[in-house]
Amino acid sequence: MSITCETCGYDNNPTDAEYCDACGAELKSMAPTIIQPNPTITAPDIIPITPPGPGLEPPSAIPTPITSPGTRLESPSAIPTPPAPTTTSPARLIAKQTNAPQTEFSLNGLVVVGVFDPDSGPVDIDLENFDRGDTVSRLHAEIYPEFGRWMVKDLGSLNGTFLKPSGQTRFGARITTSMSLNPGDEISFGAVQFVFQQIMYLE
Template sequence: MAPQPHPAAPPAADVFAVAPPLFSAGASAPSSMTPPSPPVPSPMPAPPAMSPPPVMPASPPAPAAVPTANHPAPPKKPPTPGSPPATSSASSSVPRAKLVIQRGGTVGKEFLLTETESNIGRWDADGGIFPDVDLDQDDPEAKVSRRHARIVCQDGQYVLEDLGSTNGTFVNRGRRLLPGNRHPLNDGDEIIVGKTFLKFHYIR
């Protein structure tokens, strides 16, 4: 029997065959090949609250000027004899004088001049006359007129004015005062109204 020929050997595999892909398009890449995810930024901290600006204290008032060696205080004028006592500007117009009866009535009786204007005369209710220096009880002969004279205080200085009296007004036994003319008074002056003698004094 004739020998059968051997079948031909299968061809060798192509050495240049393309290797299969590591992973298919539908398959996920292995973890070693996946790029890391970007880090999530942390939230920014809230800005601090703005505090109100500090309040500056008010500047203190400027101190009053004090006399120095370069700018000394002006000297005070000495009072002249017979002038009224020195008073402050706030109280310069405040009356501070009195009348004292010397003759013709109750000797020693005093009348305080507590108003800026003080009228000298006699009380008369029917005529509505109420003088500050009422000589009705000290003038029995009625030599003093109802509205006889007036003493006015002007900036601390007292002046005497006759109001058209019947028997006149005199100072230090001088001439009769003309009605409406004001005569300045000094401490210790003598005022004569009718037959009543009054002494003018500043209250010390």
């Protein structure tokens, strides 16, 4: 150990010296300078990695499914719902007249209601021989299935087509657009009246 002089900076003075060997300044009040040796840095222990033995196999990676470009994976909720059936069940027109020349007409597809005429030819439902058949035009109206329902449409008849919904007491005004039919509805072609009936299938 040695004492460093604060006056001139000389640091090789003996520990028991009272005055600086370089400048002669008094050294009694100065504490000795202790030079600490540099600390030794110890390298960390290195643990070697032991390769697996011949009987051990490394874990296999989980394979990733491969999809071709443009392939879209759909969730169960994306499965389309099949459309509801649109088949129209058969129906029929029941004559309201007593002693009608024909009591009913079956409906299985589009039918034209009217009377025979040499120019326009026969129609599907001929009302010429019905009481008040003279109020029916040659091409009076048509009845047809559409999206699971039966519809009635006037074809520009002279005396009109009228509809009385089931449960009502009076006919409405002459129809000018296609109207849907429900079981029990009454239809009047001119003055000849029928009741609409439909065979409903149970699900």
